Amino acid sequence: MGYYKCTRKCVNAEAIVKKIVRQYVKRDPTLAASLLRMHFHDCFVMGCDASxxxxxxxxxxxxxxxxxxxxxxxxxxxxxxxxxLEAACPKTVSCADILSLAARDSVETIYGPSWDVPTGRRDGIISNASDVLLNLPPFFANFTTLKSIFAAKGLNVIDLVALSGGHTIGFSHCAAFDARLYNFTGKGDADPSLDPAYAAHLRTKCKHGDLVTKVPLDDTLTGFDTNYYKFIMQNKGLLQSDAALLETRRSRFLVEQSTKPSIFRPQFARSMTKMGRIEVLVEKQGQIRSRCEFVN
Structure with missing residues (x-):
């Protein structure tokens, strides 16, 4: 914790990131979901290395x-x-740390929970598109698949349910749940586990084959609340991977408990800190990129 301040490498590093993130997110609160998702997608592929x-x-x-x-x-x-940061302290703060801090600061800005972000990560030098589908949990995954993917990253079922709560903010493209509405078993039917009234509502928003339209993951687009879990308990989980959290007795219990802010918010914070440690590069590993889009 506080790596840049403690080592006096760049004492204002975290304050600089927070100031800029807040400026952007206050202008466009939907960026909070975007930055959170980017951090998640980074950490699950090659670790939290800004690849x-x-x-x-x-x-x-x-x-x-x-x-x-x-x-x-x-x-x-x-x-x-x-x-x-390059202007304040050149070649010092990694893009991996910036992304990790930005995810936390963006959620904080929309009055979501805060969490500890240990720093001192270094940046990776490898980024392959082929690694993405092998490591990211797909939106159509069942619970067994989700549990296996999270376990491979050192995350347990508690973390799985808590981190899924990130879907309390943000959108999903209609294409991600098209089959649940129009062709679940290949016979032109809807997913029977999806609340029929909610499915009918979604069909008014998303026509079959719609690749453009986006809908909120729950009813509060930028509100970091527990409505995501309440929706799941009502069989209104938008994605198949959301509905999958009801598949086991253990995960269903955790979803039910997560409808309480006093349980969800601190657990989300703990799981985010844990996720931010996945396969990090430190000390002489990797590099500190001068520009985040390019290897030095």
Missing amino acids: ILLNSTKTSIAERDALPNLSLRGFEVINAAKAA
């Missing part, structure tokens, strides 16, 4: 250009923070 920020090259397609990442937003926030 998600690297551009593709002539010889390699980077993570950010993989299909699940094409809708990511907020790169300009990270770049602005990086530019400010």
Whole structure:
């Protein structure tokens, strides 16, 4: 904790990131969900090493250009923070730390929970689009698959349910749940586990094959509340991977408990700190990129 201040490498590093993130998120509160998602997508592929920020090259397609990442937003926030830090203390603060801090600061800005962000990560130099689908939990995953993917990252079922709560903010494209509305078993039917009235409502928002429209993941787009879990308990989990949290007795109990802010918020904070430690590079590993889109 407080690596840059304690080592006197860049004592104002965290304050600089927070100031810039708040400026952006206050202008556009939907960026909080975007930055949170970017941090999640980074950590689950190659660890929390900012590999998600690297551009593709002539010889390699980077993570950010993989299909699940094409809708990511907020790169300009990270770049602005990086530019400010390079002016204040050049070649000192990693893009990986900036992204980790930005996720926390953005959620804080919309009155969500805060959490500890240990710093001192270094940046990775490898980013392959082919690694993304192998590591990110798909939106159509069942509980067994989700549990396995999270376990591979050192995260347990409690973390799985808590981190899924990040879906209390943000959008999803209609394409991600199209089959649940129009062709769940290949016979033109809806997913029977989805509340029929909610399914009918979603069909008014999303026509079959719609690749453009987005809908909120719950009824409060930028409110960091527990409505996501309440929706799941009412069989209104938007994505199949959300509904999957009801598949076991243990996970269903955790979802029910998470409808209480006093339980959800501190557990989300603990799980975010834990996630931010996945396969980090430290000391002489990796590098400190001068620009987040390029390897030095």
